[in-house]
Structures are given as structure tokens and as C-alpha cells.
Amino acid sequence: MRKVMIVDDSVSMRQMVGYTLRQGGFEVIEAEHGQDAMDKLQGSAVDLIITDLNMPVMDGITLIENVRKQPNMKSKPILMLTTEGLATKKEQGKAAGATGWIVKPFDPEKLLQTVAKVLP
């Protein structure tokens, strides 16, 4: 089963994305913030990361930059969870190496479609 990591400091958002992904047949790993995600990525790669951008301890942009430095995650897709109106953030994310984005609030079906768009 393919593994997706969802990184968000909001429990409800994590659970909603996680639930949607599980319904879509994915294995889900949750992380609270960038640092937590980095810790959980030690030794085990995932097939996709979906990350929020605004988080305590380590934000999403830094996470994306760090993930891209990790050899086993260099070319794995990363989707940002963004709210509309924050175009600059989106650009920063792209520059850091994000593959794409999902707009909050998300439509579950659309989220799975977006995931399919980036996962081989």
C-alpha cells in the first residue's frame, strides 16, 4: 500500500486529510509539524507528503527544502495545503521544491484526484 504523510498542526485537518486518503486506499502517517515529519522520515520513505505551510517548530517551506535534501525523498512528490489568497506562499513553496498544492478547504474527491495527479 502506498504511504502518504500528512503534516499539519491542526488535528482536525490532519484527521480529515488522513481519513480521505485512507478512504482512497492509502496508508497514512501523520506528523504535527515539519520537525516531526523530518523525524518520522528518518529511515522510512513515503510516497507522497502533503504539508501545511504555517506550522510551529518547522514550517512547511523549510520542511520541503529539507526533504529535498534527503536522497531517498529527492524526487518524491510533495503537495502543499494552502488557503487561497496566499499566492506568495505558493510561489515560495514551488521554489522550495513542492510538486503541487491542495487548496483548503478541500473537497475530498478533488484531493484524491490531485494526489492521483502526482503519484505514479
Add this chain to the structure above:
Amino acid sequence: MKIDLSQFRQIFLIESEDHVASMEAGLLALRSAPDDIELLNGIFRSAHSIKGGAGSFGMTSLVRFTHSLESLLDRLRTSEMQATDLVIDILLRSVDQLRYLLSAGADAEMPLDALELNEQIDGLTPSDSALAEVAPEETRLAVLDEREIRLYTVEFRPDRNLFSSGTNPIVLLRNLAALGTVSCCHLHTEDLPLLADLDPAQCYLSWTVELASLCAEAELREVFEFVDHLAEINIQCVDPSRHPDSAPATVTGTPGTLAARPASNRSPVAAQTKSIAKKTDSNGESGSIRVAISKVDRLIDLVGELVIAHVMTAQMVESFEPSCLPKLREAVAAMERNTRELHERVMGIRMLPVGTLFQRYTRTVYDIAQVTGKQMRLEMSGEETEIDKSMLELLGDPLIHLVRNAADHGIETPEVREAAGKAEEGVISLRAFHRSGRIVIEISDDGAGIDTEKVRIKAIQRGLIGPDSELDDEQLRMLIFEPGFSTCEKISDLSGRGVGMDVVRRNVQQLHGTVALDSERGIGSTVSIELPLTLAILEGLLVRVGDRTLVLPLLSVIETVPLRNEQIVRVAEQGEVVVIREESIPLLRLSRFLGLAPETASTDRASEKAGNRRLAVIVEAGKRKIGLVVDELLGQQQVVVKSLERHLRKVDGLMGATILGDGCVAPIVDVGGLAALNLFATQPTFKVSQQHVPSALSARAV
């Protein structure tokens, strides 16, 4: 596949409550550190999370409101604006609106106050407000009216660094192919270097795909939504003559349009979740509790151990031999240990730190300071002290009243304080701690203290005491807990809301707690609320009265004395007092409370002759002592308090019942309530009943 996210609404609401509380705490802290970026970031994140979640549940007003709030906060944290007192005040008021909007449910209209605040905020952040207008607008994708097959040529020329974004071009091509039938796919390899020069992390390939599809060009372009900055994409409709307008008109493949596109999905989602949200509304939002995973894990462990102990016992019982007895004892002991721990842990689940409650009052004090022009701060200690969740909820109102009282009536204006030689800033402190198996919450202020002379005059006016009653200061102070008492000359909208200290006392008594007041003129006042640890379980003293078994809460028992006839003094009509160490304690015959055959001094004598001397259990009800007459002490044990009210109407003087080991139901006496029933027939003198014996010093002779 329909995926329903409404089940997460509850979690979102609980989480948002936390966010709102931490925003509030953050904003209050921001007053003394307006440049603290970490604080601002935290506040921003909270608003951001609320907004992100609110959209998922169709809470559109909340989304709109948090959107402008977020813009303002963003400006603060990027130092484009200063967190002045005015800004903080607006933000604090916004926090109130957030609370309202969160509680109001999905289709709530934005209240006027919120609209006003929104305008104020937008006034502070002019450019960003335009975004708010844009957001809800629907940008619809051009949909083809006629489902006709078109032929497209799609050129996809990725940049060298395409892989750095984690994009797999094969996935894109596959997604494109899924939109129609591919008639031809050219792979362009002319950029490929010699193997020696090839960097596997770079993309040297490009593709041209010919595709027959029913989809509009925008849909094709959407496949490349995420790579428009990393690739050159050309899409051509091969047979444009059949649709002269379509190609240039609908092909607005600029990143801007594409980025705005998901906004069009909002409406259907909102409508869908809205209807579901309504259903979940009725489930009641206060009924949930959050428990640390470690607590649950320990419970699961314990249940596991209990199951093992049970299996062991069951096996031994199956093939029982006398030699098994020690083992059986051991197994039963293990079960008992586990059960007791399980008991405690399950109770522990209901325990929450009082800090969550205390936190709110910082705001209360701040608001009062704003309105009255006084200077004061709230200090807290013992926030980690845990207390039963239901008690925490019931304590909210009495505490807010006491805090308001301290801030409004207790703390003086800076001028008065200065004249009295005190610091201009008054201090209200909230403390929570454990004392002999109970929880104590203290609210104290370093204000003016209670003017007992004013209290006396007021009490006489209100007819609470006669003009010539002789009461000492403590008794006078206790009068403020009487119904219909308020010493403030003018009723302010802060504390004089018609809820008096009597309500505070009543609420605390409902929680089987007591209230005490200590005050000194010019120094300040302290109100202490003493509560049992939990309402669900208590240490009980089992007593026999006639043929009934009753449970007395052990915490209120001071001592037990054999009742000798010469100790009993009859006062006036039928009231009886027992004199113990020169202290007169009113006697209450429990048989009378239970409606059993009346016992009197003569029946006492009869039973005494028969060798069954009755006993008086001296209990503490608030600050007064009463002696409960019982026939026998049966023992001491932990009892689980079960509510009677589901089965019977409320019985005054009983807090509930418990089920004893033999399956019998035993009522549990509510000592405070029993004393209030006044079954003594005559009132004991005030003086005597006010004598206070500190419970810590009392000998619980059982």
C-alpha cells in the same frame, strides 16, 4: 465515492476553542510585548487554522471573518503594522466574535458586531480586503456545451530541473492520456547528452502528444497545473475551423486562472457539508472529553491485566482443590489491585487542569480594568491542579463572579491605592491546590477589603438582621452570601448583574463544596472554595440507623462519640444539643430524617439498657457542626455515587446512593443539604454553630 468529513466537525470545534483561548492569551501577553514575533506567529497560526477548517464545514461567516483577521495579523507579524493597544483591543473583540461564530453553527449570519469589527479591520488593512471580496466569487471552468470530439496537439517541454519538484512526467502524460485517446506520442530526444555527460537528476526529454478528446482545452491544461513554472506547454486544437472561437477564448491557461480555479469547488462542498453539519448539531457539543493517549493506554493495560487475573481465577475455580487457596487469594488480590487502579484511572480521565478555566479570567480582569480605569493584573498558581470536568464546568460561573467582584469592588482606583500607600497596580490572584484530600480554589485581591459597617447597614436595610443584632466581623462578612445582598452603591454592569454571592455559595454547595471568606479592611479579601476531588466517588462511613444502612461522606466526619443521656440538653421545644468538651452541637436524629419510628430520650434509655448505646457522628456542614444520631458504625469504604434523580425526584439531604458489596442500595447523606433542612426543630444559637474546627486537626475517630 462520497467521502463525508462532517464527522470531524466536533474535533474541529474543540480544537478551535483551544485556538481561540490561546489567541486570547497571546493577545493579552502581547500588550506587554507588542513586538514578540513568536507570539504574533502563534496568534496568526491559530486564526489560520480556524479559517482552514471552517471552510470544510461550510461555516462561511467564520471563514470571511477569519480572513480579514488573518490579513491584519499577517501585517502585524511582518511588522508592517504595530500592535498598538487599539489594535489589540480590536483583536480581543474579534476573539469574542470568533467564539460566537464557532458556537453559532454552519449557516449563521454574521452578527452586526462582527460586521462592524470586520470593517474596522479592513480599514486597518486596506489592500487585503480586496482579496476577501475576490475569494467567494465563483470562477467557473468553461464547460463544453456540445460534447464533440476534438483533436489536440499537446507539446510538453519540461525544464531540466523538473525532477526537483518531485514531478514525474510519466504521471502527467498518463493523466493526459486518460482524458481521451492518444493517437500519437512523439518523444523528443535531441537534447539528450552523451552518457558521460548525463546527469540523471535532470530532465532532457520532451513530448508531443496527439489526442482525441471530449474535454475542453482548459481541462487538458489542468493536467499541467503544477508544472506551469517548470515546463513549456503548448496546446493546439488541430481542427479549429469547426470551432472558430473556442481555442483562443477558453484557453486562458495563465497560472492566475488556474490557481483561482479550485475556489469554484467551494460552493458544492459548502452546501453538502452544511446539511450534514445540521445533523451533528443536535449531538450536543459539551458531551465530549479529550483524554491524553497515555491515560487511555494505561487503561487498556489495566483491562488486559484484569482479563488475565479473571482467566486465572476462573481456571482455579473450575478445578478447585483446597491447595489452590493461596493462589486463589493471590489472584483475587491482583484483581482487587487492578480494579482499584482502574477505578482511579477511569476517574482520572474526567480530571482536567483548572488552568483552562483560570485562563479565561485574565480577559475578564483586562476588560474590567479597561472600563473602570483601574490598574490590575491577574496572577495564577496551581493551574495544573486537576479537577473533575463536570465540576470545572459548574465552577465557571461562580468563579467569574468572584473575579469580577474582586476587580470591580475589591481593587481600588490607582489614586486611592496610592493614597493608601499601595502599589498603583492591584493584584488579583487565583490559586488552586490540594488540602487534605480536597481541592481548594482561592480568589484573593489586595484591595480595600470588606467594609463590615457598610455590610451591617445594608443587612439592616434588607431586613437580614435586626438593627440591634450583635454580630462580629466574621458573621457580618458571611452576610454577603445571603440571598438579595449587594453592597455596591451603584449597580455596575460588571458585577452587579443580579447574581449575588448567594448564587456563588449555592453553586459551590451543589458541588458538595464550601465557601469561606476572609477579609481585612485595607489589606484585601480572600474567598476560598473547597471542593471534593470528584463527584463520582467518595470515601464513605457506613452507618446503621434502624434497619437501614446510610453512607456519610467521610470527609465531613469530624469524630464519633457515644451518646450519653446526660450530655443531651433539650433546648426550648424539641431541639436537642449534645455538649462535647463544652461545645454545644445540635443533634439531628437520622431516624427522623428517614421517617422511621421516632426515637426520643426515653427510647435512648431503653436501648442503652439493652446495651446498645447510640452514637453521635459529628459532621461539619459548611462552618457549622452537627451531630447525627446513628445506631451503629458499620465501616469505612469507597463508594461510587449514583444519581438518584434518574429514578426518583430530588431528595433533599441526599446526594445520591451507592450499591454496597451485598447488592443493597444505600443512600448517601449530603451533610450540607441535611443541615439546611433544619430538622432540629429549634435553631441552635448562632454563636455555637459558627465555631469552626479545622478539619485537618480533627480526629476522625471511627
